[in-house]
Amino acid sequence: MGGIGAMGVALLLAGAGGILMLRGLGDYVLQEGSTAGAAIVFGAAMVVLSPFLWFWGRQIQRQDAFRRRHPDEPWLWNAKWAGGRIRNSDWTKVYHNYLIAAFLLAFPLTVFTHKQNTVEIRPARANRQAIVVSNNAAMYFAMGFSLAGAAYLIYAGVNTWRLVKFGASTLQLATFPGVIGGQLVGVIYTQHKVPASDGYHLRLQCIHRVITGYGRYSRVKETPVWEAENTMARGVMDEDMSRTAIPVGFRIPGYCRPSDVLPSRDRIYWQLQVLAKVPGLNYRATFVVPVFLTEDSTMEEEPAGQVDPVAAYRA
Numbered sequence: 001m002g003g004i005g006a007m008g009v010a011l012l013l014a015g016a017g018g019i020l021m022l023r024g025l026g027d028y029v030l031q032e033g034s035t036a037g038a039a040i041v042f043g044a045a046m047v048v049l050s051p052f053l054w055f056w057g058r059q060i061q062r063q064d065a066f067r068r069r070h071p072d073e074p075w076l077w078n079a080k081w082a083g084g085r086i087r088n089s090d091w092t093k094v095y096h097n098y099l100i101a102a103f104l105l106a107f108p109l110t111v112f113t114h115k116q117n118t119v120e121i122r123p124a125r126a127n128r129q130a131i132v133v134s135n136n137a138a139m140y141f142a143m144g145f146s147l148a149g150a151a152y153l154i155y156a157g158v159n160t161w162r163l164v165k166f167g168a169s170t171l172q173l174a175t176f177p178g179v180i181g182g183q184l185v186g187v188i189y190t191q192h193k194v195p196a197s198d199g200y201h202l203r204l205q206c207i208h209r210v211i212t213g214y215g216r217y218s219r220v221k222e223t224p225v226w227e228a229e230n231t232m233a234r235g236v237m238d239e240d241m242s243r244t245a246i247p248v249g250f251r252i253p254g255y256c257r258p259s260d261v262l263p264s265r266d267r268i269y270w271q272l273q274v275l276a277k278v279p280g281l282n283y284r285a286t287f288v289v290p291v292f293l294t295e296d297s298t299m300e301e302e303p304a305g306q307v308d309p310v311a312a313y314r315a
Contacts, residue, residue, distance in 0.1 A: 010054035020043030098153070181303075
């Protein structure tokens with residue numbers, strides 16, 4: 001699906017979701033029908049999903065434009081990596097969790113708001129009298145959906161609390177992009193002060209993501225094919241009481257695979273995570289980072305003259 005196609009689907013989804021919500025609200029006010037609650041929830045989910053599709057379509061359009069301008073520099077194709085300044089991707093995950101919770105809770109809402117249980121009439125074998133058998137299977141099925149939806153809702157709520165507590169984090173790369181057979185170096189800037197008790201724990205992963213099947217039979221498998229961890233004992237600007245600057249420095253072997261920029265069902269992406277233990281809810285941030293083969297790439301394990309720019313901050 002191209003950028004224009006995604007934007008068109010987003011408009012249709014927003015319109016259909018709005019109509020479904022209005023119809024559900026009308027049925028609820030007039031007390032007509034038994035699926036008003038489900039119509040409202042499904043309509044709201046469609047409306048919430050539509051901006052995501054719209055911005056995804058816009059992103060595809062921008063990516064195509066960047067590809068034409070920089071055909072040999074794929075790290076410039078992704079607008080989220082512009083200038084080597086990358087925002088944490090946790091808000092996107094929270095958005096997805098809320099969306100999944102809405103869909104999971106829509107079905108049980110349909111069942112629980114039904115005026116009466118579905119019944120099945122069966123003739124008795126002996127006296128041919130009709131007996132009424134209440135259909136509890138749908139109720140148990142709905143309870144399972146409710147528990148799953150509640151779990152997603154709680155998980156999204158905790159992560160929302162974390163993001164509100166610490167604010168947005170931004171990774172500024174000094175090496176843009178990160179270099180296969182070279183280094184990934186930068187600084188993570190937090191919006192609020194993060195006083196870590198035992199340092200800042202960093203993990204860089206090269207992840208192989210494979211999608212199999214289609215529709216409800218689709219499966220996503222993510223396998224780390226390479227990873228490294230290190231801990232920074234202190235920040236770059238510890239005297240600044242308004243925010244924290246966490247140094248980042250990793251050596252990347254020359255045999256690793258580079259990031260795949262274009263959408264694919266079989267792709268490689270690189271992820272940087274940072275964790276700090278603080279009173280209450282711990283600080284955590286995740287960044288999808290660009291790592292590519294460049295003219296500076298080398299297969300040497302310890303290239304001559306290469307220094308560690310964050311050595312003074314390591315634990």
